[in-house]
Amino acid sequence: MKKSIDPRINRLDLPENKDGKEILHALEEWETYEVFHQKKRGDQHIHTGIVHAANPELALIMAKEAFGRRRQTANLWVVRSKDVTASLYEDADIFLTTPEKTYREASDYYCMDRIRKYQQEHGIKDRKEDRRKKKESD
């Protein structure tokens, strides 16, 4: 073999690599884990990526290297991908009516007009009217 410029590589007994052999067997990179990252205490944990690991403890170590190496991190969760049950994008239409449910929104309730009308008809003083007048005269 041609000499490498890296003396460490020259000290290795490198394999010929001509046989086209399958070097990695199935599952040799173990199972996959989903990683959830919390930036600081009090924040939500947010899904941030995937690691491969032989068990949850090692998955945490991999997750620390992959996702806690550069960014501020308070806490990490790892969950086996196979333990996550997800809804289907094809079923996303079940969420389509959500924006129509205006009765869930505070902004959909306004009854001042009704109150004012009733007050005028029944001679009830409008508290706010008084306050407004006071402000103007001050």
Place this chain on the structure above:
Amino acid sequence: MYGNTYIELSDKAKSLLEGEDPQKLAEFEARIAAGEKIEPKDWMPKAYRKQLIRMIEQHAHSEIVGALPEGTWITRAPGFRRKLALMAKVQDEVGHAQLLYSAAETLGKTRENMLNDLINGKSKYSNVFNYPALTWADTAIISWLIDAGAIINQVTNSKGSYGPYCRALERICSEESFHLKYGHDNVVFLATGTPQQREMVQEALNRWWQPIMHFHGPPDKISDHTEILMRWKVKMATNDDMRERFLDEYVPKIWDLGLTIPDQKLKKNEKTGKWEYTEPDWEEFKRVINGDGPCNKERLQVRRWAVERGAWVRRALIKADSKYTVPLA
């Protein structure tokens, strides 16, 4: 680094769409046209899946092999701070590989298979890493200008249509900004140093100019095939467009340092607004990417050595009830 991939343009465009359900295809294309992302479990054309696997996998291999020429210099980096910075950069590159392998994996190819295909030469990686980093100045040029080329590529691709790839690229791009500044800092230090240091960095630039010009790949033949990949937001810009952006941004910065670029023809045509340059040797590019470069053999041998040496540990940790699951996102 290093998102440049070489999509094969030989297949007939028609074969990209062969056997696909026209209604599903129309919905898929409408979603992309509306700027929505495609997620792993969505329906997608077979050719979309295939091209993305090839592209993301090659990108991942480029990160992991790209760590080798620079990794060589960690023990010899001048000064403790540069050693720390270079280690951090090389670790980032390996981290990028992890992110990208995972993104490709969501499309259905296992990481074991991707690594096997790398070692056996069945899938490619960025051609530039088949050249050696002969001196410390070479690592400076790589960190600055190869990473710069890669950033242009990665920012462009991060606007693509496949969700997991875009998310990985966004994280990668934010880390790359350190690589770029670190590389620039090293080049500036040498270029403003002793005559010997200046000479060293000029020589490194001369050696790397052709690989840099190769970096974004040969000019695309514009075919129906390319058009479909662009419509699907798999390919986001032509190779020549990306090269143009690179030249626009970095040639002036190289000239700022009084360094020369080894191409007499290189200049911006004020009328057309385009760069004029000598086409790099595309025959050499082909030869090297097909295995006959100065370091191809060594790079793959080193990867194989590492994988084989670690095999007993990895195999010992496989549990009887382990079951492979395609990751979610």
